Amino acid sequence: MSAPPAVPATTPEAAIQARGLTKRFGRILALDRLDLTVPQGSIFGLLGPNGAGKTTAIRILTGLARPSDGSASVGGVMVGLDRPDLRRGIGYLDQDPRFYSWMKGRELLELVGRLHGLEGADLRARVAEMLDRAGLTSAAERRIGGYSGGMRQRLGIAQAMLHRPRVLILDEPVSSLDPEWRRDLLGLISSLRGDATVLISTHVLSDVERICDRVAILHRGRLVTEGPLEELLAAHARPIFRLVPAAGQDDRVAALVAALRAAPWSTDVSPSGEAIRITVSDPVAAAGAILPLVVAGGVSLDAFERARPTLEDVFLELVGLPKPDELDGRGFVRPREVTDR
Amino acid sequence: MTGFMVLLRKELLEQWRTTRLPVVATVFLLVGLSSPLLARFTPEILQAVGGSQFSLTLPTPTAADAYDQLAKNVGQFGALIAVLLAMGSVATEKERGTAALILTKPAGRGAFIVAKLTAIAATLGVATVIAAAGGWFYTLVLFQPLDVAGFAAATVLTWLALVAFAAITLLGSTLTRSAVAAAGIGLVAFVVIGIVSVVPGVGPYLPTGLGAPARALALGLSGADALGPTVAAVVLIVALVAISWLAFRDQEL
Numbered sequence: 001m002s003a004p005p006a007v008p009a010t011t012p013e014a015a016i017q018a019r020g021l022t023k024r025f026g027r028i029l030a031l032d033r034l035d036l037t038v039p040q041g042s043i044f045g046l047l048g049p050n051g052a053g054k055t056t057a058i059r060i061l062t063g064l065a066r067p068s069d070g071s072a073s074v075g076g077v078m079v080g081l082d083r084p085d086l087r088r089g090i091g092y093l094d095q096d097p098r099f100y101s102w103m104k105g106r107e108l109l110e111l112v113g114r115l116h117g118l119e120g121a122d123l124r125a126r127v128a129e130m131l132d133r134a135g136l137t138s139a140a141e142r143r144i145g146g147y148s149g150g151m152r153q154r155l156g157i158a159q160a161m162l163h164r165p166r167v168l169i170l171d172e173p174v175s176s177l178d179p180e181w182r183r184d185l186l187g188l189i190s191s192l193r194g195d196a197t198v199l200i201s202t203h204v205l206s207d208v209e210r211i212c213d214r215v216a217i218l219h220r221g222r223l224v225t226e227g228p229l230e231e232l233l234a235a236h237a238r239p240i241f242r243l244v245p246a247a248g249q250d251d252r253v254a255a256l257v258a259a260l261r262a263a264p265w266s267t268d269v270s271p272s273g274e275a276i277r278i279t280v281s282d283p284v285a286a287a288g289a290i291l292p293l294v295v296a297g298g299v300s301l302d303a304f305e306r307a308r309p310t311l312e313d314v315f316l317e318l319v320g321l322p323k324p325d326e327l328d329g330r331g332f333v334r335p336r337e338v339t340d341r
Numbered sequence: 342m343t344g345f346m347v348l349l350r351k352e353l354l355e356q357w358r359t360t361r362l363p364v365v366a367t368v369f370l371l372v373g374l375s376s377p378l379l380a381r382f383t384p385e386i387l388q389a390v391g392g393s394q395f396s397l398t399l400p401t402p403t404a405a406d407a408y409d410q411l412a413k414n415v416g417q418f419g420a421l422i423a424v425l426l427a428m429g430s431v432a433t434e435k436e437r438g439t440a441a442l443i444l445t446k447p448a449g450r451g452a453f454i455v456a457k458l459t460a461i462a463a464t465l466g467v468a469t470v471i472a473a474a475g476g477w478f479y480t481l482v483l484f485q486p487l488d489v490a491g492f493a494a495a496t497v498l499t500w501l502a503l504v505a506f507a508a509i510t511l512l513g514s515t516l517t518r519s520a521v522a523a524a525g526i527g528l529v530a531f532v533v534i535g536i537v538s539v540v541p542g543v544g545p546y547l548p549t550g551l552g553a554p555a556r557a558l559a560l561g562l563s564g565a566d567a568l569g570p571t572v573a574a575v576v577l578i579v580a581l582v583a584i585s586w587l588a589f590r591d592q593e594l
Contacts, residue, residue, distance in 0.1 A: 081593070084344065084449050
């Protein structure tokens with residue numbers, strides 16, 4: 001008999017807590033001592049490049065995998081492999097939701113509802129409501145095997161939200177959705193703020209900026225940072241200026257880019273389409289020096305602005321772009337290996 | 342056993358919707374009908390095949406021959422079908438990810454396993470009853486009526502043996518992620534049990550050991566000791582389910 005895992009120091013405000021959560025696959029370290037606190041009622045974004053450990057963390061939190069070390073609780077219940085009580089308050093959408101192909105959409109939702117204790121008129125009404133919300137009413141009597149990828153994704157969202165869970169865990173929920181459904185889902189998730197806790201894993205940073213109030217960034221299994229979105233933007237996003245040169249002056253623009261790169265306050269100069277993004281270390285010095293450089297180079301501008309930092313800037317500042325030798329054949333960042341201590 | 346009734350309902354619907362139940366029932370019906378026919382006409386068939394070049398002297402077929410033919414066919418085809426029904430029950434769900442769909446809901450892994458075996462047992466039960474009814478009727482037509490109560494009791498014992506083979510394969514399906522590997526485990530167990538069944542003192546307590554008391558019950562013979570083999574089969578099935586659950590509850594999905 002092994003000793004029971006240590007209970008994380010819970011706080012009444014935390015819907016999800018993880019302490020030292022570690023997952024090893026042989027010598028591969030998929031998750032490395034993750035500490036995470038997701039406040040109740042928050043919409044929490046779990047970010048990271050492919051292979052960062054997001055799905056591994058979610059699989060542990062939903063009881064599909066067991067941690068090699070550390071412990072976690074969801075809704076005050078310790079996570080574990082065979083814990084039906086853990087799942088009572090959880091709604092979960094897998095990044096690649098799988099269903100019984102022989103089953104009809106309505107039957108799937110009725111099955112999930114019954115497992116959550118819904119019966120009779122309550123079950124029928126809730127199933128009808130979720131079919132409607134997912135735009136699947138007309139396909140409710142069709143076999144799931146004939147559904148498109150987007151329809152399966154919407155069915156997955158419907159089954160995850162059917163029982164009004166206190167904690168909703170969504171792994172890449174918008175990956176197969178078209179723009180209209182993506183907008184609707186993000187609106188739906190936003191409407192849950194305060195009533196339910198949502199943990200959403202994604203690498204679509206603009207979605208996270210739009211709906212999340214807290215963010216954690218994982219990279220190669222480790223927590224890089226965690227906190228309220230605005231605080232992260234203020235703390236980590238470097239000041240950025242944006243220039244839009246007028247068309248037809250490529251040589252002069254190239255010379256300007258070289259001059260900007262040589263400036264002591266410039267940390268990154270990225271021509272992007274028609275614009276030039278200039279990340280700086282000293283915004284005061286940069287604000288006074290950029291326009292003189294533009295004038296000296298004889299470049300005429302269509303626009304010049306100080307850009308609002310975005311989550312992408314924070315992400316690139318903390319994680320950076322992966323180098324080619326850091327990627328495996330699938331485009332995933334290679335995980336760490338266990339080091340002998 | 343959280344969620345057992347909900348999962349059983351789903352499993353039974355799956356047996357019907359994927360046509361496993363109708364197909365298995367049809368195969369068993371054909372076996373049930375053909376067995377007494379085969380017993381009745383075997384002498385004529387052999388005579389026709391051999392022609393006038395040699396003569397065979399075979400005893401006149403009886404109702405006991407019809408039952409033996411039925412028991413042999415249901416035992417062999419039935420065991421094979423039990424393996425086919427159980428081979429993918431857990432392994433395929435793990436492989437396709439549907440086990441993860443169910444087990445991220447308030448459903449216990451024990452309920453998941455037991456619901457599967459119960460649904461397979463139900464399909465085998467319906468099919469075995471159909472085979473027995475067909476066999477009993479053709480035995481009546483071609484030979485003589487057999488005692489209904491004894492024949493029904495024999496049918497229950499036959500079904501129990503098939504459920505035992507399904508439980509062995511279910512364990513294989515739980516231990517592996519491959520339906521083919523699970524089928525291999527079930528078929529190897531079938532062969533091994535067939536070999537070990539000749540060992541005195543052991544054979545009667547294996548699933549195949551249910552055949553002798555079933556025959557005695559069906560034909561109204563004396564000395565049918567069904568209790569020991571029945572208890573042994575039930576204990577085996579319960580033990581296999583328990584081991585399947587213990588293995589499954591520690592598996593990552």
